[in-house]
Each structure stands twice: as structure tokens, then as C-alpha cells.
Amino acid sequence: INDTKEVKRMMVDEVKEFPKSAxxxxxxxxxxxxxxxxxxxxxxxxxxxxxxxSFEMTRISKVFNLMSEAVSDMMKRFEKYPNASIIEVDEAMTFITADVIFRTIMSSKLDEEQGKKILDAFVTFQEQSVHTAMRRMFRFPKWLSYVLGDRK
Known part of the structure; x- marks a missing residue:
């Protein structure tokens, strides 16, 4: 939804009419x-x-500056790669997203080691999400995930 009036209706005015599903x-x-x-x-x-x-304009403008700095830092990292290098877009986007979050919440930049840990955790989460979705789709009991070793 990209109509601001509809977003406001769903997220503010009539939020009770749009609950999140179980x-x-x-x-x-x-x-x-x-x-x-x-x-x-x-x-x-x-x-x-x-x-x-957090969503007041003064805060948003500060966040925009932090986002811009994170993008600038990412571009500097990309410049170190040899020409014609392959860049994994998923990894790069996950890293920059986590970096912006770190800069806005923790007031510090995310280093590459931390970024790798976050990416690995997110990949694990995505794999588990597929299992959860399949279990729900076929109505398998929740405990089956533990028996089959799907939960870590």
C-alpha cells in the first residue's frame, strides 16, 4: 500500500480492524x-x-544522514574489490540494513565480522521460516519441529 491516507487508516485510525495474524x-x-x-x-x-x-522529522533527518554515511562506507568497501568482482547483493543489503540499525540504535558502525554473524543468523532464521510455513500449511503439530530437529 502506497497511499498515505490508507496507511494512516490501517496503522493509526482503524488499527483494530487490521490485526496481525497468529x-x-x-x-x-x-x-x-x-x-x-x-x-x-x-x-x-x-x-x-x-x-x-523516533518518527519526528528531526529524528528522521538524523537517520537519513546515518544512512547516507553507511552507503558511503559500503561504496568504499566495494571500491576495494577488483574490477568485475561479483558482489552478493543479499549479503550487501543485509549488511547495510544491519549497519544502519547499529548506527541509529547503538551509535556505532557495524564491522564486517559482526555483519557476517548477523547474515548467518538471518539465513538460519529464513531456513526455519520455511519449515514453520510448511508445518502450518500442512497442519503438522508444533512439537514435530523439535522431533525432526528443525528448531535450534
């Missing part, structure tokens, strides 16, 4: 916990209020 909660909570992305009702409302100051 499936979304089950799929994302291992990665995001009980966060604004996975909860509904009063829990969601409290979390939204905590995040509200």
Missing part, C-alpha cells in the same frame, strides 16, 4: 520477539507510543 506472529517472533511487528492490542499500542518520537 501465523505472522509465529513466523516472526523468533526473530523480532514480542515487538510492534508481531503484537496487537494494548501491547502494540504501548510499543507504538514508545517509538513515536
Amino acid at each position: 501465523f505472522l506472529h509465529e513466523l516472526l517472533s523468533p526473530l523480532l520477539g514480542e515487538s510492534i511487528f508481531t503484537t496487537n492490542g494494548e501491547v502494540w499500542k504501548k510499543q507504538r507510543e514508545l517509538l513515536r518520537p
Whole structure:
């Protein structure tokens, strides 16, 4: 949805009419916990209020500068590669996303070792998400994931 009026209607005015599904909660909570992305009702409302100051224009302009710095740093890393090098886009985008998050939340840059750990954890999460989705689609019991060794 890219209509700002509709986004406001769904995310602010009529949020109770658009609850997140139990499936979304089950799929994302291992990665995001009980966060604004996975909860509904009063829990969601409290979390939204905590995040509200982050979306004021002064904060957004600061975040934009941090994003710009992260992109600039990524471009400098790319310049070190020999010409015609293959760059894994998934890895690069995951790294820059994590780097922006680190810069905005932790006030520090993400180094390549930390980025690799985050990428590995995210790949593991994606693999587990497929298993969760398949289990739900075929209505296998939750405990089967543990028996088959799908949960780590």
C-alpha cells in the first residue's frame, strides 16, 4: 500500500480492524520477539507510543544522514574489490540494513565480522521460516519441529 491516507487508516485510525495474524506472529517472533511487528492490542499500542518520537522529522533527518554515511562506507568497501568482482547483493543489503540499525540504535558502525554473524543468523532464521510455513500449511503439530530437529 502506497497511499498515505490508507496507511494512516490501517496503522493509526482503524488499527483494530487490521490485526496481525497468529501465523505472522509465529513466523516472526523468533526473530523480532514480542515487538510492534508481531503484537496487537494494548501491547502494540504501548510499543507504538514508545517509538513515536523516533518518527519526528528531526529524528528522521538524523537517520537519513546515518544512512547516507553507511552507503558511503559500503561504496568504499566495494571500491576495494577488483574490477568485475561479483558482489552478493543479499549479503550487501543485509549488511547495510544491519549497519544502519547499529548506527541509529547503538551509535556505532557495524564491522564486517559482526555483519557476517548477523547474515548467518538471518539465513538460519529464513531456513526455519520455511519449515514453520510448511508445518502450518500442512497442519503438522508444533512439537514435530523439535522431533525432526528443525528448531535450534
